[in-house]
């Protein structure tokens with residue numbers, strides 16, 4: 082290895098020739114050397130990555146090596162993977178003869194790495210310098226400018242002086258978010274320093290002539306410029322070369338791409354980026370608080386992709402199957418694993434692929450069945466892994482990768498999916514609404530648990546969630562239990578070889594849990610805690626095969642289940658989705674939750690039966706409920722299991738004022754989390770904008786279960802809470818902003834109020850607008866069409882329009898893509914045996930059904946649903962007695978502000 086490194090670093094063909102075996106093809110080998118080793122090399126690092134026995138050689142006689150060769154030529158770098166076969170003469174087991182190269186080949190290479198440096202001999206005086214990108218301008222009337230160049234030209238600029246940053250987002254909802262952030266719809270902020278990256282070929286077009294004049298270098302200015310450069314250069318376009326080089330190596334921005342790190346006094350460090358490859362190509366980010374302020378598609382981008390997008394379309398491959406074998410030591414939060422991934426190439430020709438994977442897990446090897454050992458790189462602070470393929474792989478080709486890794490992996494504390502995928506990488510972590518514990522109340526710590534889920538990147542995965550089947554073997558110390566995405570395999574858990582627990586070298590007995598996920602899941606999750614199985618049952622589902630017949634006749638006072646049974650028995654156009662008529666239900670619990678978990682199987686079975694009748698399916702063969710402890714209620718719901726947080730025996734928490742807490746209905750969390758098996762898991766969402774389809778449905782289905790179990794009044798209490806939160810915070814942005822709601826101010830209650838509660842309220846209003854029959858058929862159609870796929874609001878609209886025969890464009894436009902809510906002026910007068918009611922929509926016209934409740938002198942009440950879809954709606958309601966009072970929206974079913982005349 083040293084000899085190879087020396088031959089390459091001295092660029093000396095003779096030294097290379099000296100390394101060749103007499104059996105080697107000298108001419109071919111020299112050709113390889115000339116092609117691989119250019120003149121002008123300044124530094125070389127050679128690392129062995131793999132070693133196997135040389136095919137056909139006796140043991141110890143020859144090896145096949147995989148080497149990574151990093152070459153620096155001045156400020157340029159390139160990495161190549163070489164296969165080198167070596168051997169020594171027969172009978173030389175004691176190693177007197179040196180190793181010789183038999184043959185060699187280049188397997189892969191990555192070019193175009195640049196070690197950027199500020200030009201210390203060049204300084205410019207700026208005069209009216211203007212740098213623009215989409216909706217963004219940096220102005221520097223006067224100041225100092227330094228640059229960093231590659232052979233292609235200037236790729237980085239440092240601006241020092243009194244400048245102005247201007248950001249003017251075009252979309253209306255982005256202006257609204259900016260107003261929350263800055264109080265104005267555009268930002269104009271003075272800056273003192275800025276760092277800009279551009280594609281070098283665009284320098285002349287971006288920097289106008291005569292705005293930069295060379296001046297003598299002022300050492301003080303240079304020091305400041307160097308300081309800015311050193312701090313900002315590693316923040317973007319930067320690769321982690323690990324043991325090949327500790328220096329910062331950068332890639333060049335693509336043409337049209339632009340990054341500016343701007344130091345403003347008012348907002349501290351602001352990053353603007355235009356990244357043409359992203360579906361939302363314009364972003365503004367506040368670094369210090371890790372907040373995404375803006376993210377949207379420019380007009381150019383919209384012209385190319387249309388209004389909606391599916392994040393799957395951005396990925397060059399489709400993962401179809403995982404095989405994971407991992408050991409986890411919760412006490413050390415240490416993982417040691419191997420994952421085998423089957424994928425299919427989607428792009429025209431795949432050369433490099435990116436996987437998401439936790440930065441803290443060190444990858445020791447990536448191999449493919451097709452190519453053997455592969456070259457890979459980490460992108461700094463991005464939880465990403467770049468894998469280089471030796472030659473482009475054609476569309477539809479299969480690719481099988483195996484990764485080995487080890488490292489520290491801390492637990493996550495996520496609540497539900499409240500902060501979730503779709504965000505730019507490395508941004509906000511899961512939060513959970515932890516409130517301070519008052520000191521004077523005895524506090525029992527929760528039983529520890531380790532949840533590795535969609536934000537942990539605990540196994541190598543696609544950059545977006547990707548439906549795949551899986552097998553997992555998770556090995557833990559024997560005192561722990563494991564619940565994971567999948568069905569526990571027969572005979573599992575099984576004893577495993579003892580493992581080393583800590584630095585002392587002490588070994589502990591261990592167990593292995595094997596899971597199978599034959600139905601595809603969006604992501605895989607593992608929960609490790611001291612749990613035991615407390616209950617199990619097989620739940621019989623009454624999913625009825627539809628028959629054609631009489632039209633639906635709604636019977637007043639029907640429970641939802643009766644109604645659904647009638648729907649199914651009579652005229653459901655949509656057949657059941659799955660063939661399953663039973664599902665297995667398991668309950669695992671922490672010791673202190675065992676008593677509480679006694680009713681869980683019965684409750685879970687009731688919930689599952691209701692949801693199965695509504696959707697015509699249960700997506701998975703088995704569902705496990707894990708009853709664990711946390712001082713914050715809530716839970717998490719990956720495919721195949723739900724985790725329910727229960728308070729430890731004595732705990733003080735202050736959760737009651739939260740939009741997602743329904744104190745009158747303790748089963749709500751379980752009903753919500755179980756609904757995610759259908760909505761969120763079986764039906765995913767196309768990108769972060771569509772998350773309300775998961776949370777809104779989960780919330781609404783939980784409300785339907787509340788009605789089923791507890792009756793109309795508790796259901797209305799829930800509706801009123803939906804409405805109250807939706808009315809209070811709708812001005813924080815449209816439901817379509819997804820996780821970004823409340824994000825700027827770090828107010829996750831805003832997120833839950835809108836995504837969960839307003840989302841559910843919108844579904845309820847839709848149901849009342851088109852009627853139960855159309856709505857529940859629409860739900861089935863939507864579920865059936867999108868099962869094991871990702872859905873968008875447009876897919877829901879399509880399903881509901883197909884069933885109701887009604888154009889719902891304005892309904893969704895107002896309720897999902899816009900942030901306003903209806904303002905209604907209501908008046909009523911009695912005209913003989915009729916009540917004349919009048920609604921006036923002040924402002925934008927919505928489609929909104931409103932309940933009018935008439936109370937008679939004898940105490941009896943009558944309810945009338947009035948559907949508004951015009952600026953003014955007048956209706957005559959029949960009366961049966963003397964009216965005592967008229968109430969509007971008493972049930973909270975309409976998200977509206979109502980003023981009475």
Ligand SMILES: [Zn+2]
Nearest residue numbers: 497498776779
């Ligand atoms: Zn949820």
